[in-house]
Amino acid sequence: MELRARSLFEQTADSLCALIFPGPCALCHEPLEEAGALDVCSACWGKLEPWNGPACSRCGLPFASERALDATEPLCADCRQGEFQFDAARSFGVYRDPLRRAILHLKFRPRERWGRRLGGLLARTWESNPEIFERDRATIVPVPLHQGRQRERGYNQAEALARGMIRALGEKKPVPRLEAKCLVKTRATEPQTGLSVAERRENVRGAFAVSSLISIKDRAVVLVDDVMTTGATLSACTAALKARGARRVVAVTLARASPQFPDVPVDDQRRE
Ligand SMILES: [Zn+2]
Numbered sequence: 001m002e003l004r005a006r007s008l009f010e011q012t013a014d015s016l017c018a019l020i021f022p023g024p025c026a027l028c029h030e031p032l033e034e035a036g037a038l039d040v041c042s043a044c045w046g047k048l049e050p051w052n053g054p055a056c057s058r059c060g061l062p063f064a065s066e067r068a069l070d071a072t073e074p075l076c077a078d079c080r081q082g083e084f085q086f087d088a089a090r091s092f093g094v095y096r097d098p099l100r101r102a103i104l105h106l107k108f109r110p111r112e113r114w115g116r117r118l119g120g121l122l123a124r125t126w127e128s129n130p131e132i133f134e135r136d137r138a139t140i141v142p143v144p145l146h147q148g149r150q151r152e153r154g155y156n157q158a159e160a161l162a163r164g165m166i167r168a169l170g171e172k173k174p175v176p177r178l179e180a181k182c183l184v185k186t187r188a189t190e191p192q193t194g195l196s197v198a199e200r201r202e203n204v205r206g207a208f209a210v211s212s213l214i215s216i217k218d219r220a221v222v223l224v225d226d227v228m229t230t231g232a233t234l235s236a237c238t239a240a241l242k243a244r245g246a247r248r249v250v251a252v253t254l255a256r257a258s259p260q261f262p263d264v265p266v267d268d269q270r271r272e
């Protein structure tokens with residue numbers, strides 16, 4: 001209790017300080033011109049671009065070459081082989097700078113406003129894929145952290161994103177419903193870093209369960225997470241949701257890490 005009160009105090013003090021003394025931009029470290037602004041400059045914010053190039057029609061994997069589009073329904077190798085449990089997925093952009101640094105910032109410096117801004121990018125992804133995201137019947141489920149990890153970090157970045165996304169979508173009705181406690185991570189898993197695709201899948205197999213307090217039977221679920229790499233975590237979450245009767249599970253993430261766009265340090269191509 002005492003701990004929680006202090007952290008709330010610290011958060012409030014942080015926000016007040018940011019209003020009075022704007023620090024440097026969190027992404028480029030240049031001084032911010034305006035007090036009260038989010039701690040990222042408008043130039044950096046403008047550089048967070050969506051992926052508009054060719055992509056897999058099912059999982060949204062960005063293709064580096066236009067040739068892949070020659071097929072009537074362009075699918076990546078994983079989707080052709082039926083590797084994913086979820087029905088479809090889309091990401092706002094490719095996991096590379098500056099989007100990568102924006103996401104790392106969300107993860108390690110809990111700022112509600114930051115989640116809200118990045119959640120707004122998820123809302124844009126949602127709006128531009130109406131064939132995948134069914135607004136009026138959707139149930140939004142953030143990918144959970146294990147209890148110990150969440151205690152350590154103080155919050156779940158996927159939930160912060162989901163809240164930001166719903167807030168941005170809320171400007172137009174109907175608003176999808178958030179079930180933040182729907183999925184539970186039942187055991188701590190090894191970091192996915194450095195594991196092969198098969199090892200990643202094995203690492204998270206059966207690590208998620210649906211809370212017995214929540215019914216998702218026949219519901220259309222939208223999973224929310226920050227980064228999708230191999231899709232192993234999203235697939236494990238989907239398996240748990242479908243086992244409890246979810247009719248359809250689709251996923252929306254901020255960024256897709258892909259070996260086709262390798263300009264990313266290998267050590268952070270994972271969610272935890
Ligand atoms: Zn900047």
Ligand SMILES: [Zn+2]
Pocket residue numbers: 056057058059060061075076077078079080
């Ligand atoms: Zn695919």
